[in-house]
Amino acid sequence: MSTAPEMDISLEQVRRSFGATRALRGVSLAVGRGEVYGLVGPDGAGKTTAIRLMAGLLRPDEGRVRMLGEDPAHPRTRVREGLGLVPQRNTLYGDLSVDENLHFFARLFGLSREDFTARRERLLDITRLGRFTGRRADALSGGMYKKLALACALLHRPRVLLLDEPTNGVDPVSRRELWELLYTLVHEGMTLVVSTPYMDEAARCHRVGLLYAGELIAEGGPRELARQHGVAASNFEAVFLALVERHTGGRAA
Numbered sequence: 001m002s003t004a005p006e007m008d009i010s011l012e013q014v015r016r017s018f019g020a021t022r023a024l025r026g027v028s029l030a031v032g033r034g035e036v037y038g039l040v041g042p043d044g045a046g047k048t049t050a051i052r053l054m055a056g057l058l059r060p061d062e063g064r065v066r067m068l069g070e071d072p073a074h075p076r077t078r079v080r081e082g083l084g085l086v087p088q089r090n091t092l093y094g095d096l097s098v099d100e101n102l103h104f105f106a107r108l109f110g111l112s113r114e115d116f117t118a119r120r121e122r123l124l125d126i127t128r129l130g131r132f133t134g135r136r137a138d139a140l141s142g143g144m145y146k147k148l149a150l151a152c153a154l155l156h157r158p159r160v161l162l163l164d165e166p167t168n169g170v171d172p173v174s175r176r177e178l179w180e181l182l183y184t185l186v187h188e189g190m191t192l193v194v195s196t197p198y199m200d201e202a203a204r205c206h207r208v209g210l211l212y213a214g215e216l217i218a219e220g221g222p223r224e225l226a227r228q229h230g231v232a233a234s235n236f237e238a239v240f241l242a243l244v245e246r247h248t249g250g251r252a253a
C-alpha cells in the first residue's frame with residue numbers, strides 16, 4: 001500500500017509559451033491535501049501562468065496538469081467547481097458594494113438562497129467585512145479589497161484555493177491578517193497555492209517552489225532550503241539569490 005500523501009495538484013513537465021516568450025519551461029510540482037504551497041519568484045517568473053494552468057484557464061503546450069485527479073482545462077470537467085481562484089488583477093465590480101459583489105458571485109456559482117445566506121455570514125465573519133457590506137468595492141482599502149476577492153472565491157466552498165499575489169500592495173498589518181485567515185482555511189482542510197514576489201512570505205508556506213525565468217530552480221520546506229544555504233529562514237531573499245546565482249552560474253542580471 002502506498003503511503004504517499006494524496007496529491008490535489010500536479011504539474012508534470014509543463015511547458016507554456018506566449019509567442020517567443022517561454023513562460024514555463026518544463027515545470028513539475030505536486031501539492032498534497034492540506035498543504036500551503038508557495039510559488040515564489042520575481043516579476044515575469046511564470047507564477048500567473050502556472051496558476052492559470054492550475055485553474056484550467058490555460059492549456060499547457062506540453063506536459064500534464066491534474067487538479068483533484070482531473071484535467072482542469074477539459075471542456076466537460078466539473079473539477080473547476082472544486083477550485084477557487086483569487087486572480088492577481090482586480091476582478092471585482094468596483095461600483096458594486098461588498099454585498100452586491102458577494103451576491104453576484106453567488107449567482108455565478110449557482111448557490112441556493114439558503115446556502116448563500118449561511119455562506120455570506122460565515123465569510124463576512126472570517127474576513128471581518130461585516131461592517132462594510134454597503135461600501136463600494138472601489139472604496140475599500142487594499143487589504144479589504146483582497147479579503148473581499150477571497151470571500152467571493154470561497155463562496156462555493158472550494159477544496160483547492162489558488163491565490164495569485166494575494167498580499168501584493170497590502171500593508172504589513174493586513175498582510176498578517178490575510179495570512180491568519182488563510183491558515184483558518186487550511187485548518188478546515190483546504191489546499192492552498194499562493195504566489196508571491198515577497199521572499200519573506202516563503203516562511204509562511206509549508207513548502208515553496210522557487211520560480212525563476214520559467215523554471216522551478218528549487219523546491220522544499222523554507223527552513224530546509226535556508227539551512228542548505230547557511231542563512232536564516234527569515235532571510236529568504238538571501239536563499240533565493242544564492243539559488244539564482246547557482247542556477248545561472250553568476251550570469252543573472
Ligand SMILES: Nc1ncnc2c1ncn2[C@@H]1O[C@H](COP(=O)(O)OP(=O)(O)OP(=O)(O)O)[C@@H](O)[C@H]1O
Pocket residue numbers: 018019021022023041042043044045046047048049050088197
Ligand atoms: N497572455 C500573454 N501574452 C504574452 N506574454 C505573456 C502572457 N502571459 C504571460 N506572458 C509572459 O510570460 C512570462 C511569464 O509571465 P507571468 O505573468 O506568468 O509571470 P509572473 O511571475 O506572474 O509575473 P508578475 O510577478 O509580474 O505577475 C512573462 O515574460 C510575461 O510577459
Ligand SMILES: [Mg+2]
Pocket residue numbers: 047048049088164
Ligand atoms: Mg503574475
